[in-house]
Amino acid sequence: MAIAGKVRRHMKEASWIRRMFEAGIALKQQYGPEKVFDLSLGNPILEPPARFQEEMERLARSPKLGMHRYMPNAGYPETREAVAAYIKRETGLPFTLNEVVMTCGAGGGLNVVLKAILDPGDEVVVFAPYFPEYPFYIDNHGGTTVTVSTDRAFLPDLAALERCLSPRTRAVIINSPNNPSGVVYPSGHLKELGGLLERKMAQSGRTIYLVSDEPYARLIYDGLKYPYPYPHYRHTIAATSYSKDLSLAGERIGYIAVNPECPGKKELLDALVFCNRVLGFVNAPALMQHLVARLADVTVDVGWYQERRDRLYGALTEEGYQVIRPQGAFYLFPRSPLEDDVAFVQELQRNLVLAVPGQGFGTPGYLRLCYSVEDWVLDGAIDGLRKVARGMAHGSG
Ligand SMILES: Cc1ncc(COP(=O)(O)O)c(C=O)c1O
Incomplete structure (x- = not known):
């Protein structure tokens, strides 16, 4: 059967994920699913909040005329208005519906953004x-991925970033709270990052976008307030979703928000709406x-996740694992x-504990x-x- 050579290569590059997944299925078949403690999947397992169910019932009882028809590709104005009002409240920045495009999750949103801003190369x-899909998303739109290291706290290494910025750099993707480290980028770090990008742009005259992938922004602990990147850099575009904070990952609903102070935002937003359409998303559900x-x-x-964070972090540190205490998302890294992370994951x-190797x-x-995960899974995994x-x-061992 003929498939594209590039897709075949990419599937091979990502095959360790499948191998881990298959190993997990084999273990579950061999020992029974209740004996295998799977911490390898990133699925939000809480049910959506009761209010979601109420709103669904209300809508089902009194459907709106034409509610299943095509709509503007950016999404319903009243939805974008509600989103803009929320971000405005959160950031104090003058967001309006015109800076918001509804998308098929953060993953759909990132693809829309990358298509809108990347030229080949x-x-x-x-x-x-980083989230393993990024290089594939970037490649989808003709871009080249440049990987930069983080420091010991898993924060972007800004000196390394400065060395890697080139005349071809069009965007820098950040993800806070981070998958897989759970780290939240503090305002001070975002400010330095924004300052560096401003300086580079002033030198080269070429726009560099900061693309903030933030689907975990509301899964944040210890009473922390999410540090938004917008105030620190005008050319910020956020992609986010309700996959985690409303547990709606299967429903594919999210949005892109462009900093109201972004120069050239009208053309950028027109491009985002066009790309949402021609990528075949057409509009968000x-x-x-x-x-x-x-x-x-x-x-x-969110307390449900924080309690699990505490339990797993406490158990790991007690056993001598070296781990940074995450302040968001639902992962520990x-x-x-063992130096060989695959060998350790196999151990x-x-x-009967499933994890994903850092590579x-x-x-x-x-x-x-x-x-x-459920309590029994966490307890079993901690034992393992x-x-x-x-x-x-x-x-x-
Ligand atoms: C860092 C990161 N970005 C994007 C996504 C995609 O999320 P969505 O379901 O909103 O497309 C995920 C999903 O796990 C993620 O972890």
């Missing part, structure tokens, strides 16, 4: 560890737009006790653990992680 910077417009102030119980598998995120020597660490401490 343009470079896009990502910081390792209508039903979900009707619902999220009325749920701006609602989220799942500990150092692999965990032998103890899948461009950062070998680590592993990603997702704590969006403990057993493996103790086994290694006694030289038997």
Whole structure:
């Protein structure tokens, strides 16, 4: 069967994900699903908030005329207005519906943004560890991925970034709270990053966009207020979704928001709307737009995630794992006790715990653990992680 050579190569590059997935399925078949403790998937497992169900019922009982028809490609004006009002409240910046495009999740939004801004060969910077889909998304639109390291706290290494910016750089993608590290970028760091990009742009005269991928912005702990990048850089474009904070990952609903102070924003927004259309998304799902417009102030119980963060972080540090305490999202990214992270993940598998090796995120020597799981899964995984660490401490691992 003929498929594109590039797709075949990409599928091969991403094949470790499938291998891990298949190993998990095989273990579940062999031992029974209740004996396998799977921290490898990033699925928001909480049910959506009760208000979501109420709004669905209300809409089903009194449907709006024409509510399933085509609409403007940017989305319903009333939904975009509700989103803009929310971001305005959060940031104090003068967002209006004109800076908002509704999308098929953050993943759809990122593809729309990259299509709108990239010419062939343009470079896009990502910081390792990064969400593994970024290089594929960038390639979708003819761009080239440039990987830059992070520092010991998993914050973008700005000196390394400065060295990697080139006359072909068109965008820098950031992701806070981060998948896989859970780290939230503080305002001070965003300010320095914005300052660096402003200086580079002033020198070269070429626009560099800061693309902020923020689907976990509202899964944030310890009473922290999400530090938005907009105030620190005018050319900021955010892509986000309701996948995590309303647990609607399967419904594919999110949005792009462009900094109201972004120079040339009218042309940029026209391009985003056009790309939403010609990528075949056409518009974000209508039903979900009707619902999220009325749920701006609602989220799942963030405390539920924070409690799991505390439990897993506490257990890991107690066993001597080196790990940064995350302040958002639902992942931990500990150092692999073995230099070879794949070997360590395989050792965990032998103890019926599933994790993802750090090399899948461009950062070998680590592993990603997702704590969006039921209690029994977390408890079993903690036991397994403990057993493996103790086994290694006694030289038997
Ligand atoms: C960092 C990051 N960006 C984007 C996405 C895509 O999210 P969505 O479901 O909104 O497309 C995910 C999903 O896990 C993610 O972790």
